[in-house]
Amino acid sequence: MPKKYKYIRRRDAGKQGTVVCEQCGRVIPRHKAVCIETVESVVRDPALRRELEKRGAIVMAYPVKRCYCVSCAVYLGLVKIGGHAEKQRKLGKEHQLRI
Ligand SMILES: [Zn+2]
Numbered sequence: 001m002p003k004k005y006k007y008i009r010r011r012d013a014g015k016q017g018t019v020v021c022e023q024c025g026r027v028i029p030r031h032k033a034v035c036i037e038t039v040e041s042v043v044r045d046p047a048l049r050r051e052l053e054k055r056g057a058i059v060m061a062y063p064v065k066r067c068y069c070v071s072c073a074v075y076l077g078l079v080k081i082g083g084h085a086e087k088q089r090k091l092g093k094e095h096q097l098r099i
Helices: 046-054 070-076 083-098
Strands: 018-020 027-029 034-041 061-068
16 A cells, blocks of 8 residues: 655755656655665566576576656555645635635
8 A cells, every 4th residue: 555655854855966767757856756675587577487487597686776756656656645735635625615
């Protein structure tokens, strides 16, 4: 289940450099990026990898760290929109209904 994105302001925010989003290529500050580590195999096809492992081959797997911008992380389902934005949207809807 995706967890809610929470922007935490830190004292050294903005001094940590930038990262490039893997999905859209946008340059974003490092403290704002959503980074996820996964273990990726050299053999991309899972069926082929299973076949090779069955025959006794040792298939290499290495950890990969991927960083996404907030909009791409929400689009991919890695994080949910934060509580504040959700509340604002609800308030906006209520406001529109009243008018
Ligand atoms: Zn992006």
